[in-house]
Amino acid sequence: MRWLVAILLVVALSAGVQAASIEARLIRASNGDEQPDEQLTKLEPKLKKVFGYQHYQQLGIQKAPLKDKEGLRLNLGEGIVVLITPKADEKKGRVMDFEMYSGRAALVKSTVRVRRDREMLIKGPGVGNTLLVVSFAVVE
């Protein structure tokens, strides 16, 4: 019985340690009259406050587990690719290298400290009357 409890504890702990993953989305902001995107229910109020557009549509989403110093390539669609390399897990958040590409062109290269309770938004290029936005967050 003791062994069973110990094994369960170890499994639960290791699952907890490995549970952190990165979630990145490609979003198109516009001023159309479309229905709100249900996938962005939680994020939409924040997007509105920052970018001011009325409607937000999720074009792509990728989620991958974070492994120490192992680079992740997240293809968000429409030619937008995000490369993430975790560097350190600190008390204040996870430090990681973040690169955003459109085709061969690197739009942003950055080293960021992502807090667990905070999304990061990247204002991308304007397309017609719309704007491309990339969001990413650490999900435990």
Add this chain to the structure above:
Amino acid sequence: MNHHNTDRVSGLLDGQLTGIRLWLARRHVSVCPLCASEYRHQQHVRRMLHANPPAAAMSDSPEFFWSKVKAEIQRRGGERVQVPTPKLAFADWLEQHQLAVVSAAASLIAAFGVLLFAVVFHGTRVVVASAPTSIGVAGVEQLKTPIPHTVATAFDSEDAGVTVIWVTGLPWTPDMNEMKTAFANLDT
């Protein structure tokens, strides 16, 4: 008597001066308008006092009265007496605590200055392309925009509760296909 001396005028009126000093004083008062005026004033006061003696005369001599007061003080030596405290108006309080008021005002102004500084300089942080940012601000340590003529700015939007990297200067395209083509041809 070269100077205007009120004591000498008093002495003249009281009949304390004699001889040459009396003569000199009388001569000075007769030629000096200031001392003549003082002489007339003191003379008037003396006449008034003489004509109006104190209404209530003391029954005891001053020495006897003081001995009675002293005896009363000694008798009540250990007795506690409640002294009424005057009620201060706000203006009186301010006058009494000038230093405290000035210190409080200075502290308030300093605190306001610090607050203003914090709001102005920590609200947003502009990061020039390719320049490293300081740790802790906007959670962005380094930020580069390899495409020429583009600038990236990192800031915390406390209102929305997010950190934003704002890239400006990226090529605008009319539709998604054009965007893919335009960026595919850009080599960074």
